[in-house]
Amino acid sequence: MDTYTFATSRQIDFPVCVRINTLEGKQLSFPYSILLKHPEIRHVGSVQNTNSELYVTAQLWAESKPLGVSMQTPHTFFKNSRTWNKWLELPVLVKDCPSSSQVAITVWDISACPENGSIDHAVPFGGTTIPLFDEDGTLRKGRQKCKVYRRKAADGQSPSRTPHIPPPKRRKANEQPPPPIPEEEELERLEQLFKKHEMNDIPQNDWLDQLVFQNVGKKARDVEQAARKRSSVNRPPKRKSAEMISAGLKDTVNGYGDVDADTISDEDKDDDERFTLYVDFPRWDFPVIFEDYGYEPSKMMKEFSSTPSASAVGAKPPPEVRYGPGIAPGTSVVDDEDYPVVQIFDPEQFQKENPCESKHRRLVRSDRNAFSDSDQKPNAKMRDELNEILSYGPTQELSAQDKDVIWTFRRHLSREKRALTKVVKATDFTNPNEVRQLVELIPRWAKIDVDAALELLGPTYDNPVVRAYAVDRLRQAGDAELQLYLLQLVQALKFEKYESTEEGLPASSLAKFLIDRAANNFMLGNYLHWFLMVECVDQSTDTSAANRAVFARVEYYFMVELEKRDPSLRKTLLRQGEMITILSSISKEIRFSRANRLQKIELLKKTLADPKNELVKIEPPIPLALDPEVQVCGVYPDEANVFKSSLSPLYLSLKIANAAEGSSASTPRTQTHGKYPIIFKTGDDLRQDQLVIQIITLMNNLLLKENLDLKLTPYRILATSPSAGAVQFIPSTALSVISAKYKGSVLAYLRANNPDASGPLGVRKETMDTYIRSCAGYCVITYILGVGDRHLDNLLLQPSGHFFHIDFGFILGRDPKPFAPLIKLCKEMVEGLGGTTSPQYAQFKQFCFTAYTTLRKSSSLVLNLFSLMVQSSVTDIRLMEEQMGGMGGAVGKVRERFNLDVSEEEAVRALDQVLADSVNAVFGVVIDRLHEFVQGWRA
CATH class of the missing domain: 2.60.40.150 (C2 domain)
Structure with a gap:
């Protein structure tokens, strides 16, 4: 709680x-x-x-x-x-x-x-x-x-x-x-x-x-x-x-x-x-603060709030009106005893703007200011101002003056790919003349990057031409790159506008583009299908019926397209759904059983072996929904297990029919002698963990492009419903177990599995290098994402030295523990590096700084991905949006960790200070010991 x-x-x-x-x-x-x-x-x-x-x-x-x-x-x-x-x-x-x-x-x-x-x-x-x-x-x-x-x-x-x-x-x-x-x-x-x-x-x-x-x-x-x-x-x-x-x-x-x-x-x-x-x-355990009803806005306000100016971030606050003495209502907030101040609703605030500002904008943007608008070129001072505006991040709003400058030199900036999003922001879409000029200018613009295309698909851009241009840019991305952004692109579908009477999908729409690409690539089709199905069946109060209808419509046309091109693929997805349904039923039965854990394990093995469930032998083999590259042909009932947890997650060992050749390097492979272990659980929404793993996979690709391999372990995870899902099981050991078995020494664990007298600290050189790199990578990524609730049970280590995090129930700075450090760098991790004075720790810090500066260069891409998720049902993103709202919510939290307002040197110094504070954090040690005590008491 x-x-x-x-x-x-x-x-x-x-x-x-x-x-x-x-x-x-x-x-x-x-x-x-x-x-x-x-x-x-x-x-x-x-x-x-x-x-x-x-x-x-x-x-x-x-x-x-x-x-x-x-x-x-x-x-x-x-x-x-x-x-x-x-x-x-x-x-x-x-x-x-x-x-x-x-x-x-x-x-x-x-x-x-x-x-x-x-x-x-x-x-x-x-x-x-x-x-x-x-x-x-x-x-x-x-x-x-x-x-x-x-x-x-x-x-x-x-x-x-x-x-x-x-x-x-x-x-x-x-x-x-x-x-x-x-x-x-x-x-x-x-x-x-x-x-x-x-x-x-x-x-x-x-x-x-x-x-x-x-x-x-x-x-x-x-x-x-x-x-x-x-x-x-x-x-x-x-x-x-x-x-x-x-x-x-x-x-x-x-x-x-x-x-x-x-x-x-x-x-x-x-x-x-x-x-x-x-x-x-009556006495209450907590103070009870008055909260007024959220009354629905008037009809007039609803009409005006649908206009573009109403949805603008910089909407003006309602005006204040001063009444004369003795005529103010009794409920007004008294600012002055003689002249109380009350707030009233002005119906024109969403329809009409300041006439002075409107006239100023018309004069500034008038073509009379130059003989030819296309010949306007900025001088040296103006170029510096334009470069500063172009350096703004995707979350930074443009002032009225910035918009005027950008619009004035829009044709000059058409050679600059970074400028398109700024020009779109500067366009007054209530002015048909400006919209016409923008539509004429977009086809001649320099090819924009993918991150800019993702920004144009966000909730603040509803012009069909702009969104069609962004979709056209995505057509140039490969299937592997598109898969990295697929989760956010599915969320962007709710920002599309469709006519209720329209048959089919517009050719330029994002939905049509995703369906065409997914129908030609089963990997994309598999994940698109499950991403859509989770949103279709989400009946929570945070998901509107209109959004569910949009996802259901896209899923319907996707199935129609598969039926036209390859009916066998549609049957494969239906067989996956049948398998997931059976596993969900078994998981719920085990979860709600009042038997002890040993009895639950026996019940699980018996249920899996039951011929009516058709899990022991699956003919023909089907692609695993969690990892479509793997063909599953059955389950090993004798190897099934039930974890110690209130939700009783299931451990299943699946038979694989192929050797998983040609798998992506970013995904860890755990097949051993034709087995693929997974964890299947019900009663938990895995969409937040799914999002974090997707961002870790993306960041790993960004680092690999810069020839920086930090040995990350982005295991696969898939939410099959709002309350169920599957997780790839990675054989590893929690630091809490290592601490108990090796008396708090991670170094002893590494020496026991990879001894080398000539290696650093008595460990094989490759293993120590993997440990240093993976520790640095996860420290930086979990810091940027604000991952909380870190303890020794969700920090895992493989014998090969691969260190990684699991269980991302708290992100964006939320943490149930008080005084938690910004980075989880516990003494066990530092001891594995040989202490803070060792050469390995200095190398670890250097990897942290390099990874941080590399990811800061791609901060716009990460921020745009989070901006597409602001209306999703991911728990912590929804909470941040409710508490802070707009770009100041989830996107603002991530932007704050990137430290984009300072130079690269200052950002590195800030990260160095965070690392030092995390190493010296005393309260984190107390929390770890308390967590160990609680887990031991539960066991």
Whole structure:
């Protein structure tokens, strides 16, 4: 479970509850002279007995309107104090409460003489109103102290006249604030400690706590009595206190409300009788922050948001409007007490732009500025400015000035392949003249690179001519190169526009291009089929029905094309689906079985050997969906196994019918005597791991093109559904096992498998070189991708020295462990290199720096691939987009690790510092030991 520090009110599907605890305060008695003048007062319950039966009602209010009916405490007989300790459940859920919600709590007294013969014998003893959310928008929890306003019903208006914390008294202009009273400050401090004690933040001691409570209660009574004396001394003489209270009570009983201002003020009454009501709100494990509903935009806003200017990244914020004094709504955010500021929706903000900017752009881009637009050539200063703009990465937005400069020299830049994407960004697609000029210019442009073509297929480019040009550039890429980008190209299909009534697919569309290439190459066709099928059956809330329809449409036309060209290939894909379905059924049965692991292994072997499953012998052999170069002809049931995990992954040893000749060098081969081991699991979405392995394979190819072989191990992985998939099994040993068997020494493991007395550190030279290179490669790649949750169980090592990572459940900087280093360079890895002072460690760092600078040169390609995935269902990409949004999400995280804003030397120094911090990270060692303890306890 992901760590978090707060919850939102929208997640609380629980009614608003409040517990009425205790009413504290001293009630003054009435002189007989008052009772003789007003005999009806003697029949009020609280006048007859200071512990009379009172009841309490609570009602939720918002925006001066009640939300639901009020709830009432049962009648209770009090002996020594008025204590209810009763929970009231209000008929409103927390998730439905607005931020202005407040609970109006009224304590009711009983009167035998109602006005005008009314049958309602209840008169207000006092009331108080407490907001449900505090000033920071946090849901209140725990004990709350509320001031009770005598003889007033709780006022739920906004603002309330019965706030639970009274506002500070007004002072005259030259009046000095009263000096603080030490006793009252000490009492407030003790109340804060009581809250901590109640939340178990302070250890409890029953006998000592009782003594403290008694002394604090006595101190509170003394402070209250002293305050009453001070108020009586400072008050100007008007009428006797008891007489004023009786007059106020008489008016309340008769239904006339408060006493006239000439007779008595609210401050005088508050000073005479201080009553406090203690209430409790439910306690939550985490703070609950108010979250408003995401209301759907208006119809007008929907229409305007579909225009190109609405989808622009640099959309203007809604305007602010200042109202005059006294006419601002009560819910407005007050910036100035006299002139509050509120935000309103302007329907023209998505339709109309600043007329000054619009006219400026028309003047700048007008052909009148030059005799011939094609003859415009930049001077030396302008060339420097253009070169700087062309050096921008694909995620960097162009300013209005940049766009004007690029558009002015667009014909001059047509010889520069890097400039096409910038010119497309600078084009105003709402201007038909500019669109026409761009369409005429694109065919004459210099041939762009593949990374630029991928950028033009992204979500921000919807012009059909631009996208058709990008597809035409992809036609020049080979099948092997196209396979590296196939996962992102499938995601780019959702950015295509199709007419609902249109039959077939446009010849220039990306979908038609992929179908044509996949129908001629079974490797491409195999992966295209499974990539599409996973998206078609994805029923998660993150995938819209429209996108599923797009993928289903492309899959349908792909099957139609296969049926035309080679029906046997379509039957092969159907047989693969049948095999995957059987394995998924077996995996689910093993996973949900309540048997122990040994019993699960026996059940797996028995199920695989069952003739009805047709897995022992597959005739004719079929290409493995995970690796189509391998022809599978059966399964070895006796070699099957079940891993120790909550999802119970299956280990399967497949029979292969071919020798896998001509396989790609970037894919590790694990066939041993005609066997191909795989891991099949259900209950886990492998699309994120699939993406990471694809990026590692791509980066490995980029490094190999620069003659830098870092001995990476990009094993194959394929998600067959949103909750199932297969992984190529690489025989290797986890560093945790090596650490336990060889007493924490990776070097001892390498010496045991590759001894050579004349080699470096007693290890064969080729093996040590492989270990150094693979450690450097994975350190750099996992740093760029922000891979998290690294521990010794997902760091593997082969006897040949190949080091690699598995389990990519956390990427883009997310990590469930606190204070995790940016690069996992644990002491076991460094020990295998001979320590930080060895020549091997210096060589390791040099490989890291070389690989990092090499990959920085191809950063645009990697960033464009991630930009095509921003609307995918990959878990961490989706979370980043929700948290940060736009190019600042997943793409921004990767761009940040490339350090593109600094020079190459500064980027290398930054990486060197990260390596040093990772080697010296102490908390990572603690986490590894804790993880080992937890895994050992589970075992």
